Amino acid sequence: MSSEDLFPTRMEQDRKPFPRLDPVIHARNQDRWNGPLGEESLSRYERDGFLWFEGFFSQERMRPFFDELNEMAKDTELVKSDQVITDPDSGDLRSVFDMHRISKRFDALTRDPRILGMVRQLLGGDVYIHQSRINDKFGFQGSGFQWHSDFETWHSEDGMPRMRAVSASIMLTDNNEFNGPLMLIPGSHHYFVPCHGKTPEDNWKDSLKSQRVGVPSQENLRTMVNQGGIQAPKGPPGSLLLFECNTLHASNKNLSPWPRANLFFVYNSVDNGLEKPYGGTDARPGFLANRDDTAALSMYDNLEPL
Numbered sequence: 001m002s003s004e005d006l007f008p009t010r011m012e013q014d015r016k017p018f019p020r021l022d023p024v025i026h027a028r029n030q031d032r033w034n035g036p037l038g039e040e041s042l043s044r045y046e047r048d049g050f051l052w053f054e055g056f057f058s059q060e061r062m063r064p065f066f067d068e069l070n071e072m073a074k075d076t077e078l079v080k081s082d083q084v085i086t087d088p089d090s091g092d093l094r095s096v097f098d099m100h101r102i103s104k105r106f107d108a109l110t111r112d113p114r115i116l117g118m119v120r121q122l123l124g125g126d127v128y129i130h131q132s133r134i135n136d137k138f139g140f141q142g143s144g145f146q147w148h149s150d151f152e153t154w155h156s157e158d159g160m161p162r163m164r165a166v167s168a169s170i171m172l173t174d175n176n177e178f179n180g181p182l183m184l185i186p187g188s189h190h191y192f193v194p195c196h197g198k199t200p201e202d203n204w205k206d207s208l209k210s211q212r213v214g215v216p217s218q219e220n221l222r223t224m225v226n227q228g229g230i231q232a233p234k235g236p237p238g239s240l241l242l243f244e245c246n247t248l249h250a251s252n253k254n255l256s257p258w259p260r261a262n263l264f265f266v267y268n269s270v271d272n273g274l275e276k277p278y279g280g281t282d283a284r285p286g287f288l289a290n291r292d293d294t295a296a297l298s299m300y301d302n303l304e305p306l
């Protein structure tokens with residue numbers, strides 16, 4: 001194992017949550033205000049572990065991304081590949097990983113100056129993409145996602161040392177109370193919630209369809225929800241959610257007729273590069289946990305061709 005494991009998890013017995021060891025906002029001193037986020041937003045992110053921007057991009061701006069996703073869903077070669085995860089019930093597309101390496105349009109969006117500016121401010125410096133994906137829940141059938149902290153998985157299965165990553169989730173469709181929007185537990189990012197149960201080898205082949213290990217106990221979840229409640233931000237395509245890597249979240253099955261497709265870019269600090277997985281399993285494939293392409297992102301300047 002690499003360095004000391006400060007966030008032990010996936011053990012035999014259930015353990016109590018303990019306070020996180022890392023700051024929530026990593027920019028130090030005056031650098032805290034060196035970026036697009038004002039103090040009100042910074043304080044809210046620090047308190048809740050996420051920020052919601054309804055209609056951050058226009059709906060028109062999102063359409064080509066949703067169209068590209070629908071083209072990908074028809075690409076039988078791509079759908080057969082490991083980086084596309086199919087729904088455990090319907091067999092339809094559930095997640096596509098590494099979007100930004102498949103498509104220039106998605107790559108440019110990872111470097112959107114407004115998003116990158118906020119992410120750098122929160123993480124206190126340069127960042128790279130740890131993981132990118134789309135989660136697509138078809139109408140009537142898209143399955144849900146169990147409660148989890150992304151950091152718990154990335155630490156244990158990918159060797160991410162510290163809590164210094166943030167996800168930007170951009171809605172490609174409307175997210176409403178009927179189509180399985182993301183639910184978050186405000187304030188849960190302040191604690192590391194150890195999970196119980198050993199990680200099987202090649203866990204990702206099952207966990208990305210339906211997660212079993214890395215799900216907190218009901219007792220620990222109840223404690224977190226009793227403290228912070230649950231919020232499910234809702235809004236039109238183009239809405240943006242920034243959430244801290246350790247914020248507990250989940251989503252329900254989509255029982256509505258409408259699709260729910262959300263794009264996720266996970267930004268990690270260049271000073272928080274991956275080590276060997278702390279849980280002792282083999283490293284996961286690069287499309288889930290990028291170890292190669294870790295140069296600092298530069299802003300997309302609009303002149304680069306798409």
Ligand code: 6CS
Pocket residue numbers: 131133145148150153154207208211288
């Ligand atoms: O295993 C992972 O890396 C992923 N799994 C979930 C359920 N959320 C985050 C991440 O994409």
Ligand code: FE
Pocket residue numbers: 148149150249
């Ligand atoms: Fe997640």
